Amino acid sequence: MLYHVRMDVRIPQDMDAGVKADLVAREKAFAQEVQRSGRWPHLWRVVGEYANVSIFDVESNDALHELLSGLPLFPYMEISVTPLAKHPSAIEG
Numbered sequence: 001m002l003y004h005v006r007m008d009v010r011i012p013q014d015m016d017a018g019v020k021a022d023l024v025a026r027e028k029a030f031a032q033e034v035q036r037s038g039r040w041p042h043l044w045r046v047v048g049e050y051a052n053v054s055i056f057d058v059e060s061n062d063a064l065h066e067l068l069s070g071l072p073l074f075p076y077m078e079i080s081v082t083p084l085a086k087h088p089s090a091i092e093g
């Protein structure tokens with residue numbers, strides 16, 4: 001199942017720099033692992049914002065919630081999820 005996900009990152013300004021660097025590094029490693037698994041086929045930066053738009057391909061709402069809530073940055077992100085369905089005019093499978 002496909003989901004459009006927007007993540008707006010809201011790391012507190014007063015977070016210790018070392019803690020922030022570790023958090024961002026762990027998030028990057030986790031994100032790349034999920035991408036390599038095929039569950040995160042699109043990850044794009046929103047121009048001019050500390051935010052991304054992504055496409056996730058997972059088996060259920062519960063699976064997506066487990067994945068997103070497991071992101072190291074989850075506590076510091078505003079996340080919006082839009083489930084996607086086939087479009088009748090789409091030429092691709």
Ligand SMILES: O=C(O)C[C@H]1C=CC(=O)O1
Binds near residue numbers: 027
């Ligand atoms: O930077 C972001 O968009 C937030 C998060 C998503 C992937 C990642 O490495 O960090």
